[in-house]
Amino acid sequence: MPLDASSLEKEPCAALTPDQVASLGAPFKGNDPKPDDATGPSCNWKFATTPASSVGGTLTTKDPGHGGISGIYSKKQFGGVTKFEPFTVNSYPGVVYDPADNSPAGLCTMVIGLRDDLGYVIDVSLDGLKNPFADSCELGKKVAGYVIQYLKKGGH
Numbered sequence: 360m361p362l363d364a365s366s367l368e369k370e371p372c373a374a375l376t377p378d379q380v381a382s383l384g385a386p387f388k389g390n391d392p393k394p395d396d397a398t399g400p401s402c403n404w405k406f407a408t409t410p411a412s413s414v415g416g417t418l419t420t421k422d423p424g425h426g427g428i429s430g431i432y433s434k435k436q437f438g439g440v441t442k443f444e445p446f447t448v449n450s451y452p453g454v455v456y457d458p459a460d461n462s463p464a465g466l467c468t469m470v471i472g473l474r475d476d477l478g479y480v481i482d483v484s485l486d487g488l489k490n491p492f493a494d495s496c497e498l499g500k501k502v503a504g505y506v507i508q509y510l511k512k513g514g515h
Contacts, residue, residue, distance in 0.1 A: 361474040362451075362507070366514025367418045369394070372402035373514070374416055374506045380404045383498050385412065398422035398480075408486065412465070414502055415482040419470075428452050428472030448500055449507040455496050467495035471503045479506055 367374055372392045380387040385406040393401045399420035406412045422430075431454050435443045442457035452472045462468075465485035470478040481502050483495040 362510040363514070364418055364473050364477060364479070364510055367479075367510070368400050368420065371400040371416065371418065372404070374402065374509045375404055375414075375502065379505050380406070380414070383414070383501060396421075410486040412485045413483075414498065415480075415484070416502065416506060417480045417482075418473075419478045419480055427474060427476045427478045428454060428470055429475070430478065431456055431470050434458075444496075446500065448503040449511070451503075451507055453500070453503055455499070465495050467499050469496070469499050469503065471506065473510065479503075481506075 370392070371394055372390045377387040383406075385408045388405040388407040390405065391403040393403070396417060399418045399422060401415060401417035403413050403415045431440065431443075434440050435456070440456045440458055441460050442455065444455040446453050446455065448471060453469055455467060455469045457468060465483075467483045468480065470480045473479055481499045483499040483502070485495045485498070
């Protein structure tokens with residue numbers, strides 16, 4: 360069932376509450392909304408950790424290369440990704456992928472298919488030791504679940 364993501368276009372940081380961010384494993388420090396980011400409205404949620412760790416989310420409204428989740432399948436077909444792991448979250452399709460050969464430890468990127476023509480990219484960037492977190496991709500999947508819940512509730 361396609362999701363209406365218009366609420367994230369206006370308020371990209373509304374997808375996660377400070378409590379949800381803290382539930383991922385470290386205290387919430389703040390967020391950095393970028394409604395006019397190059398690939399679409401985005402938010403970076405920061406943890407109160409040293410070195411800095413964060414989770415980013417981008418609604419890919421301006422990225423013709425993504426085109427929903429089908430865009431990442433196309434990139435896979437043409438060898439544009441080095442890691443490709445499909446998964447589902449709350450019945451929505453997702454793919455963990457890596458566009459580079461040598462991404463740093465603690466980095467995980469994934470896209471969730473919200474509609475045929477729209478995806479939500481989640482970037483998890485943890486410090487190299489990943490303390491106090493477990494796995495950056497598992498963390499990203501939790502974020503994906505929160506985003507889907509938020510949109511299923513109509514963007515509140």
